[in-house]
Amino acid sequence: MVDRWYNIAADLPAVLAPPKDPDEGESRIGLLTRILPSALIDQEFSAERWISIPEEVRDAYRRVGRPTPLLRAEGLERALGTGVRIYYKYEGVLPVGSHKLNTALAQAYYAKADGAVEVATETGAGQWGMAVSLAAALFGLRAVVFMTRSSYNSKRQRLTFMRTYGATVYPSPSEVTEAGRRHYRPDHPGSLGIAISEAVEYVLSGEKRRYLPGSVLEFVLMHQTVIGLEAVRQLPEEPDAAVACVGGGSNFAGFTYPMIGMKLRGEGFDKTRFVAVEAEAAPKLTKGEYKYDFPDAVGVLPMIKMYTLGHDYVPPPVHAAGLRYHGAAPSLSLLRKLGIVEPLSYPQEEVMKAAVLFARTEGIVPAPESAHAIRAVLDLAKKLPRGSVIAFNLSGHGLLDSDAYEKFL
Ligand SMILES: Cc1ncc(COP(=O)(O)O)c(C=O)c1O
Numbered sequence: 001m002v003d004r005w006y007n008i009a010a011d012l013p014a015v016l017a018p019p020k021d022p023d024e025g026e027s028r029i030g031l032l033t034r035i036l037p038s039a040l041i042d043q044e045f046s047a048e049r050w051i052s053i054p055e056e057v058r059d060a061y062r063r064v065g066r067p068t069p070l071l072r073a074e075g076l077e078r079a080l081g082t083g084v085r086i087y088y089k090y091e092g093v094l095p096v097g098s099h100k101l102n103t104a105l106a107q108a109y110y111a112k113a114d115g116a117v118e119v120a121t122e123t124g125a126g127q128w129g130m131a132v133s134l135a136a137a138l139f140g141l142r143a144v145v146f147m148t149r150s151s152y153n154s155k156r157q158r159l160t161f162m163r164t165y166g167a168t169v170y171p172s173p174s175e176v177t178e179a180g181r182r183h184y185r186p187d188h189p190g191s192l193g194i195a196i197s198e199a200v201e202y203v204l205s206g207e208k209r210r211y212l213p214g215s216v217l218e219f220v221l222m223h224q225t226v227i228g229l230e231a232v233r234q235l236p237e238e239p240d241a242a243v244a245c246v247g248g249g250s251n252f253a254g255f256t257y258p259m260i261g262m263k264l265r266g267e268g269f270d271k272t273r274f275v276a277v278e279a280e281a282a283p284k285l286t287k288g289e290y291k292y293d294f295p296d297a298v299g300v301l302p303m304i305k306m307y308t309l310g311h312d313y314v315p316p317p318v319h320a321a322g323l324r325y326h327g328a329a330p331s332l333s334l335l336r337k338l339g340i341v342e343p344l345s346y347p348q349e350e351v352m353k354a355a356v357l358f359a360r361t362e363g364i365v366p367a368p369e370s371a372h373a374i375r376a377v378l379d380l381a382k383k384l385p386r387g388s389v390i391a392f393n394l395s396g397h398g399l400l401d402s403d404a405y406e407k408f409l
Pocket of ligand 1: 099322
């Protein structure tokens with residue numbers, strides 16, 4: 001069990017551009033300090049390489065099944081017949097089925113430490129909402145989740161499990177907040193942007209409430225490094241390529257940053273390529289522009305410097321709802337700019353084919369998001385010489401994504 005998170009800000013070869021306020025309007029950074037647990041503001045701006053994981057959070061990690069396993073994909077290797085060895089870290093064993101719980105537990109702990117009694121957030125397909133609901137339950141907090149109305153109507157299983165954990169879930173736009181009422185129509189599909197505005201307004205309009213963000217902010221990426229720190233200890237050999245999918249970047253960072261840090265410090269992983277895989281529907285790292293932009297669609301949060309498709313870009317609906325995000329976290333964007341991280345993107349059909357091959361050879365039905373990494377692994381296995389090693393992060397299982405598999409099959 002690791003006892004500290006890794007902060008890549010300490011090892012980046014160039015200065016990480018800080019969040020900033022837009023030229024007009026009220027201070028978004030000021031707002032952030034009012035809605036987030038205070039320790040997380042410190043972590044967001046920290047330059048310390050290592051941040052101690054509080055004992056209560058380590059206990060919670062243990063209770064939900066950390067350390068997670070590192071497995072060898074022997075079935076997939078045989079099916080490919082390329083002579084390449086493939087390892088994967090499996091985050092789907094966590095009770096909510098994805099890596100999102102790693103930061104939800106930490107954030108709920110810090111909210112509680114601030115004296116909060118309630119946490120609020122937004123969710124699309126429901127992975128983040130489930131993680132926050134369980135984390136809140138484990139730390140004795142109430143959870144309020146604003147779920148985009150289209151998902152609320154179609155992703156009934158995740159909605160039911162959020163409520164099973166004790167959360168109150170509103171379809172967004174809701175009639176609970178001013179932001180929701182402005183857009184409210186019973187048939188409005190909702191958007192993550194509106195849902196974020198609702199969650200933020202909800203937190204500001206009551207006492208002892210905190211807002212918990214699911215990705216993109218640097219402290220979220222840092223909490224996810226438990227994945228990579230465990231993997232570094234578990235891997236029997238250093239990979240030629242380390243691969244993970246990218247929504248906002250926390251999954252990719254969690255798996256690869258501890259390795260990238262060692263490479264930057266000259267302590268190992270010198271031959272490893274780091275491959276970030278995005279959905280063709282949201283190709284910010286391969287086709288976006290590197291500039292300051294809002295991390296949310298409405299512009300309530302501070303601007304961050306990142307590869308972005310524009311905060312008003314609405315990715316077409318794809319099965320991998322967790323990858324439908326317009327930007328990539330500042331540190332990941334900088335690493336891509338510096339050429340330390342290589343981006344790839346794949347269309348949905350190819351990704352789902354890879355997902356099915358993985359299910360049939362390894363037994364685990366992958367989340368459509370995670371299957372993007374598998375798709376890239378298939379390409380790399382063909383291109384790399386025999387005897388090469390690939391490691392990837394399987395960020396979640398797809399057992400609550402049967403609609404995606406049904407449509408594909
Ligand atoms: C299973 C799974 N993998 C990956 C992601 C990508 O998110 P991020 O890059 O923000 O970690 C998500 C987001 O919801 C997810 O649910």
